[in-house]
C-alpha cells in the first residue's frame with residue numbers, strides 16, 4: 001500500500017502571492033536596463049559556458065587560463081591591431097571567472113619595463129573601461145605572443161558590429177528586402193559621448209592616454225552601456241626605453257612621462273568616432289564637409305560642435321574637461337536615465353529576492369535531513385523537531401498519487417516552502433511512512449523546528 005495514501009491527492013494550493021514581495025509600482029522606462037533583462041542575463045550565462053569547436057589547436061592552458069574560445073575568426077579576414085595580428089579569446093581564469101585574452105602575434109618583449117603601463121592600467125577601475133588585469137608573453141601558441149587579460153563581458157559587441165556592420169537582407173512579405181539604415185538616436189549618441197568622455201577623463205587624470213578609441217574597440221556590454229576595450233596594449237607595443245638624454249616620447253612606463261600629445265590624439269580619435277557613428281561610416285572624416293552635411297540631417301548643432309571640438313587643432317588648453325562644459329544639461333538627462341535604470345533593476349531584484357529565501361530554506365533541509373553521522377542515532381532523526389521536519393519533507397517532496405506515481409508539482413513545493421518561510425498558522429496533517437502516526441502541525445511549528453534543528457547543528 002502506498003505509504004502516503006492519506007494524502008493520495010493533495011489539494012492543489014495556488015501560489016500564495018501575498019507571500020512574495022511585489023516590486024515597486026511600474027518603474028519608469030529606462031535607457032539602460034534591458035526590457036528583457038532575464039533573457040539577456042540567461043544568454044550571457046549560456047555564452048560563458050559554450051565550449052570551443054574542436055580542431056582549433058589552441059593551448060590547453062596559458063598562464064593559469066584555460067578553455068580558450070576565439071571570439072573572432074582565426075582564419076579568414078584577419079584584421080590587424082596597428083601593425084600586429086591580434087586575436088581575442090574568451091578564457092576561464094584560476095578564479096573560475098571569464099576573461100578576454102587579447103593575443104598579439106609575433107611580439108618579442110625587449111624590455112620588461114614595457115609592462116609597467118599594464119600595472120598602471122590594472123589600477124584604473126572605471127565603469128566605461130574594460131578592466132585590465134595583467135599581461136604576459138607566451139610561446140604556447142607556437143610563436144612569441146603578447147597576451148593581455150581583460151574582464152570578459154559575455155555577448156559584448158563592438159560599436160561597429162552593433163551599429164555599422166552591413167546587415168544581410170531579410171524576408172518581408174515573401175521578398176528579400178535590404179535592411180534600411182537607422183541612424184543612432186541623438187539621445188543614445190549623447191549617452192555614448194558622456195560615457196567615453198568620462199572614461200577618457202579618468203584616464204587622462206591618471207596621466208595615461210587611451211590610445212585606441214575606435215568603433216571596433218569600444219564595446220557595447222548592455223543596453224546603451226559602453227566600455228573602452230584594449231587599453232594598455234598600445235603602451236606595451238610602442239614602448240621605448242628612456243635614455244638619459246631623451247625624454248620618453250612613447251613609453252608609458254611612468255604616468256608623468258606620458259606625452260600630452262597622446263591625450264590630444266585621444267581627443268581627435270574621439271572626434272573621428274563621433275563622426276563615424278553619426279555618418280555610419282568609419283572613414284567619415286576623410287570628407288569632412290560631406291560628413292558635416294550628413295550630420296546636419298540627423299543631429300543637433302551641439303552634437304556637431306562637440307565632434308568638431310574633438311577634431312580641432314591640438315592646443316595647450318584643449319582638454320577633455322572642456323567637453324563637459326559643452327555637454328551641459330545633457331549630463332543631467334544621463335543621470336536621470338541611470339537612476340531610472342537603477343529603479344528598474346531594484347524592481348527586478350525584488351522579485352528575485354524570493355528565490356534566495358527558498359534556497360536558504362532548502363539548504364537548511366539539506367543540512368538537517370539524512371545526516372550520515374546520525375544514521376544510526378534514531379534519537380536524532382526519528383524524534384522531536386527532526387522527525388517533524390522529516391515528515392514535512394515527505395509531505396512536500398515525496399507524495400504519490402493514487403497509482404503510486406511520484407507527484408512532481410513545483411507549485412505545491414513553492415507554496416509549502418513559502419508558507420513555511422512565512423511561518424503561517426495554517427495547519428497540515430503529516431503522516432508517518434508506516435502510517436502509524438498522524439501529526440497535525442502548523443507551518444509556524446514546523447518553522448520553529450527547522451530553526452532549532454539548524455541552530456543545534458550550527459552550535460555542535
Ligand SMILES: Nc1ncnc2c1ncn2[C@@H]1O[C@H](COP(=O)(O)OP(=O)(O)OP(=O)(O)O)[C@@H](O)[C@H]1O
Pocket residue numbers: 071072078079080081086087088100130150151152153154155156157158160216217219229230
Ligand atoms: N572584454 C571583452 N569581453 C567580451 N568580448 C570581447 C572583449 N574584448 C573583445 N571582445 C570581442 O572580441 C571580438 C574581437 O575583438 P576585436 O577588438 O579584435 O574586434 P574586431 O572587430 O575584430 O577588430 P579588429 O579589427 O581589431 O580585429 C569582438 O567581437 C569583441 O566584441
